[in-house]
Structure formats: C-alpha cells, structure tokens
Amino acid sequence: MDFLVPLLGDYTFRTVALGAALLGIVSGVLGSFAVLRQQSLLGDGISHAALPGVVTAFLLTGSKNTEILLLGALISGLAAAYLMITIVRHSRIKFDSALALVMSVFFGLGLALLTWAQKTPNANQAGLKRFIYGQASTLLERDIVMMAACGAVLLLLVALLWKEFKIFSFDPDFAQSIGFDTTKLNLLLSFLIVVAIIIGLQTVGVVLMSAMLIAPGVAARQWSNQLWLMVMLSAVFGALSGVLGAVISSAIPSMPTGPVIVVCISVIATISLLFAPGRGILHKIYRQLKARSLLQVEGRDIS
Amino acid sequence: MNCEDYAVEVCDLTVAYDVKPVLWDIHLAIPKGKLVAIVGPNGAGKTTLIKAMLGLVKPVSGAIFFGCNTPKMIDKKKIGYVPQSGSVDWDFPATVLDVVMMGRYGHLGWFKRPGHKDRDMAMEMLHKVGMHQYAARQISQLSGGQQQRVFLARALVQQADLYFMDEPFKGVDAQTEKSIVWLMSELKNQGKTMVVVHHDLRTVPDYFDWVTLINTRIVANGPVGEVFHEKNLCKAYGGQGLLLKGAAV
C-alpha cells in the first residue's frame, strides 16, 4: 500500500491511469448497448476494420502523427460499420455473418497494405503495427485531452438520446411504429461505438478492444436490473479496470499496460458471472440445492 | 363511403422476400370503429400485412392510406402496436412500468424526458390491464400472459385511434383472454379501430365484427356475418377450414 502514494505523484502513472479510466468509462457505456442489442462482437469487427484506415492515412500523409492515424482509423471503422448495416438491411445475411465478412476483408486489406508499405523507400515509417496493438504507457497529455473531449461528446449524446437508445435497444419495431427513424438511430449508435473504439485503440489496441467493449457491460448486467444502473456500473467497472491495470503495470516492471487492463476487466466479469446475487451461477446452484432440500423435507412430512 | 370513413386502406400491395411473394396484390379497406380479425393459415402473410401497414416492412409495390392520408402525413404516435410477445428479448434490464412508459415516447418526441403526467398515465393503463401491482417487477419474471398485458398497456398509453395487434390471445390464460376482450370492446365503444391478427377461428364471431380472410391474397374482407362462412374458409384454408371452424356453423 505504501507504494501508492509515490505512484500518485508519478506523471506517467497519472497520465496512463487517466487515459485508461476514460477508455473504461466510454467503452463501458457504449458497450452496454452493444451487449443488449446482441452485437457484442461489433467491437472486435470494427477495431480490426480500422487497420486499412491507419495504414492508408500514413501512406497518404507520410506522418505517424497520432491524430492523423486515428482519423484514418475512424474513417475506416465508420465505413465498415456502414457496410455491415447495409448488408444486413438489404439482404438475408444475418448480423454476425455480415460482421465476419466485412471484418476479415478489411483486416486482410490492411495487412496487405502494411506489407506493401514495408517496401516504400521512406526511412521513417516503421511502428504502424505498434499503433494497432496499442502502447498505453506512452500516452501523452494531448492524447488524454483528445480522449476526454471526444468522450465527453459521446456521453453527452448518450444522455440526450437516452430514451431513444433505450426503446431502440429493447423493441426497434415498436420504436419505428411510433415514429422514430430506427435506421438513423441504428447508424448513430453504431457510429458512437466506432468513435469509442477509436479512442481506445491507442490504449489497448485492436485485438483487446473488443474485450473492453463487452466485458464491463456483461459484468454490470449481473448486478443491476435497470438500464441506467447497468450503464453506470459498466462505466465504473471499465474505469476501475483501467486504473488497476495502470497500478499493476507501474508496480511491476516489464508488465505491458494494455493486456493487464483487459485481464482486470475479465476478472471482474468472471466474478460477476459467478457471484452476483440472483443471476450469478453459484447463487443459482445454491437456490436449486435449497429448493431440493425443502422439497425433501415436505415430502417426508406428507408421507 | 369515402376515404374519411376508412381507418386504413391498402392498395395493390405486394410484399416478397427474394422471389417468393408473401403478400400478393392486396386490396383492402377497413372502416373506422370496427373490431377486425385477420385470419388465415400459417405463412399466409398475416403478420407481414400488419407490419406493412405499420411501415415496418418495405413492399415491392403498393400503397397504404390512413383515412385520406399517406403514412408520411399522419401522426405515427396515434397508431398503437401490440407485437407478439416473442418478438422481444425479455431479459432486458427494465421494469414493467419502464416498458409501458415507452408508449409515451412518441408523444415526447426527441430528447425530452418522461414526466409525472406520463407516469400517471402509465399506471392508469396498468390498472386497466390488471398489472398495477407488478409495476416495479422485472420483465424477465413475467409469464406469457403478463407479457402480453404489458404490451397492451404500452399501446393503450399512446391514446391511439387505430390499434394493430399480433396474436394477442396466443398462449394466454383464460383470465387474460377475458381482460383483453373486455378492453377491446371498451376501445370499440370509444370509437377506436382494432386490427387483430387472430389464430383461433372458433372465437372470431364472438370477439370480432369484421374479418379479413387472407392466404397470400385476400380471400374475403367484410362484416363477420356476411363473410365468415364455410365457402370462404375453404378457399382460405383448403380442406381444413371446416375442422378449424369447429362447432360454429
């Protein structure tokens, strides 16, 4: 415990912890809706689909400036999301098939571009792959500012459109019937999720981002039966795992921050799945055993 | 009769998934204030028909009119919809009251939050369907009949003039069935129109005063007394019509 005080005074720790907490909050909130809409793997699909955008942005501008690469990732991610939604709307292909199709093509294209970029004679272009896999410990202050600004806008939109997203997630047909344009809502929600993913790319990277989107929501569902509570808890769990990840990575050398954050949220999710009262697996087993023993007792009394 | 007297008119409607038509050349006019049953065999397109009227599926061709208005011109929140209870994941984190209040969202429009008035109205409708003591109950803990009643309350809260219901009597207990029938007749007394996809032929003459027989095409459409007879049932159901009609002559 006594290492915590100097830790709080440490610039790197504060920066990383803040960035990770912001990521946790934003992905927790938006991920809850993805989970409720049975689109959990959207995070995985979009973060992989961001790769060609990142490489293209580099190839076009020659710069490895964070903002530019993230912009490329954003465009690529939005295009992929739009493509997935359009495929589902205009064909019989189901959501997971559309997601798998779009994700693999985009990611494959991105890898091909990356291999091709290796060949371009520019003595300053390595490290794109590093960008995709995340490097939380090298977050800069201006990254944090950008994450905070974008995150604030996202959360504001969720708050403003709370009831719209609620009814859309629960019963889109009914929402459409009373006059809400569900196509627009679908696109908007998906785009917000894409932005949340892009914000988190630098911290945990492509492969792990889907965990940050799903796990807090899944964990929070176990402890709450109201949407607003679930979303709040999801944000809390996300932020908690972000900060914990930063703490552990600061205390132990050579511990990569991103993966540790994901391990933390996975532990939280596992505990929630097992131990939550009501929905938890262990609680269900306990209730079954209790019911069984009660029945046995009554059986004896009757006979 | 002119267009004002009709609650909903369907002109030349065709709906198809891929090449297979589910609804073919539907012409239909339903007068205001009627209790309408839509009946037909499985796969006849009954649910698709009301979904097309609600604008939830896109037709290949055809047009829908409400009174004399196109769908774009009317107030969507004035059309009530009670879907099948199986169309939704009941494991959603919400209470009964939450779901019923969703019926008020149309009236609130974008961004606004529901207030006391909406809440009171929701509780009143819960009373009407006999679910007011379950207001704080998790929707995942409801029985099939209770789910149906919650959806009904949600539609009632809209204070609509036209209601579409998709098999509201399917899988409900006798008590719930009686409540729904009572509610429907009350609404009719208030001059509302109800278009109901119904699965039980035996109860059609008892509950409804207008019937639409459909099997991808319209077989018949008119008052129950005129239209609900063996010849039409045969046309709609093939040979099974007589069996299904049962005791009613």
Place this chain on the structure above:
Amino acid sequence: MYNLKRKIPTFVAVGLVLIFVLASTLTGCSPAPANTSGKLNVVATTTMIADLSSVIGGDLIEVRGLMGPGIDPHLYQASAGDVTKMQNADVVVYNGLHLEGKMSEVFESLKGQGKTVICLEDGLERARLLEDEDNNQLFDPHIWFDVSLWKDAAKHVTKGFCQADPKNEAVYKENLQAYLLKLEQLDTYIKSRVAELPKNQRVLVTAHDAFRYFGNAYAFEVKGLQGISTDAEAGTADVSNLASFIAQNQIRAIFIESSVPPKNIQALQAAVSAKGFEVQIGGELYSDSLGDASSGHNTYILTFKANIDTIINALRLGAGT
C-alpha cells in the same frame, strides 16, 4: 429497379472479394529477378548486410535487399515476393540471433534446399556476444554497433562468397582488406569523439535496447525503453523508472530511433519533465537500419558516423529539439 436493388448485397460481396484479390496480388507482385548478367545473385535481409555485401562483392555481384531503410527487422514479415527473390538467389545473407524474428522458418527451408546461406551469427565468437537480459537462452542481435564484431562479420561474408564463387576469390579478399582498413579508421574516429565527453556524460538513452554492443565496445552506459525487440510493449513502470534515472543523473539528451515511433521517446521526455528536469530530444539515430539515399547516410560507415556525431553533439552541448 427492384431487381437491381435486390442484387446490391451480391454486388457488395463480389466487390469485397475483388478488393481482397487485388490486395493479395499487390503483395505477391514483384518482378522476378532475371540473372542475365552472369554476376552472383545475392539477397540480403537488412540494409547493413546489403551494404556489407556490396562492399565485399563490388561489381562481381548483384545485391538485392529485402528491407528498405527505416524498416524494423524485428517485426518484418517476408512477403511471397521476398521468398521468390531468395529462392532465385545464389547466396542469401542474414544476421541471425533472431534479429529477423519472423523469418527463421524461411531461412531453415532455404538451407534445406541446399542454397548458400550465410548467417553472420556463425562468423562470430559466442564469448563476445552479449546475452539478452530477460532471456539468457538468447543473445542480443544488434552486433553491427561494435565495429570489431562487424569486421568479423565482413570476414565471414567474404568466406561465404569465396565458397560460392571460388574463381573470384582474389577480388573478394582484396575488397575485404580495403574495407577492414576503412573500418579501422571508423573505429578510431568513434573513440576520439567519445573521448570528448566526460565519463559521467557517457549515457545513451534510446527507444529500445539496440545499442548495448556500442556501449560495451566504447564504454558507454546504454538504456533502452522497450527491451531487445521492438515487439515488446513498454510497461508504465519502465517509463517511470527510466525517467527517474534520467532526471537523477541529469542526462542532457535522449534519442529517437528511425525505425521506432517517436511517440515513445516523447512520452519519456514528458515524464522526465514532470520530475523537474528538462531533457532534450537529441536527434534521430539509425538503430535497426541504415539511412536512405536522400539523407546521404546510406552506407554503414556514413550511418555510424552520423550516429556518433548526433550522440556526442547532443550530449556535449545539450543542443537539439
């Protein structure tokens, strides 16, 4: 109109497949090298090795490098075109010691086919290699930063060329001797520049542990952020500890590497600043590759000179960005 709209998902699917096919051909496409000149066809992995090979071979060989300037060899994955090049080559030269971390299988299969494959690792004495700090089964592969080791590598490459092309043995050996002299001059130059710094200033901080051989050969203390391979991710503690070290020892400058994103060093600089000391970014060093033609530093000797000048100038005056 309806029919066309219905076909949209089909168009989309076909379109996506076409993009994918196009992308795969982009990577596979490279003109097959036609060896019409009668020269020895040599394929080298890194720019350093390509440079070394062309010095030893001169006009008698045609050298093709797989990696361009600024490419990170730790992360480099051979494309189908690269494999074709190596299969068409007479001689393949690579570093070994897991520098080309993702290519070891390719080299094994080439050896199995009976090609002349020269691995620099084989020409160096085990005892003079530095062990990987984290994993003592492995060795640090950045051997070219010790000029004396590079001399041994040059000798080894010469031996390989002689075996593959015995009729030109005399020329290769002559080129080798000339080059060894030049390398000797480089070594002297480096040592004289290092002497300009007082002992306590001889600390080099970079993005990854590429310079340990340099530190070992020229009495410099060397610290990297990421460890031996750029494949590793630096933890928060690593950044913080290194920042403390820099602030405490008042090291004037830290350095960016050409093949690693500059962000890592910028973050380190920010961390040091938060600890109350302003460290400069002393400039860009060539770590895992040589410079490109436009910078003028496209040979081993020129690159090493550029590196040592950057290092000493920055540490001596604290100049730089």
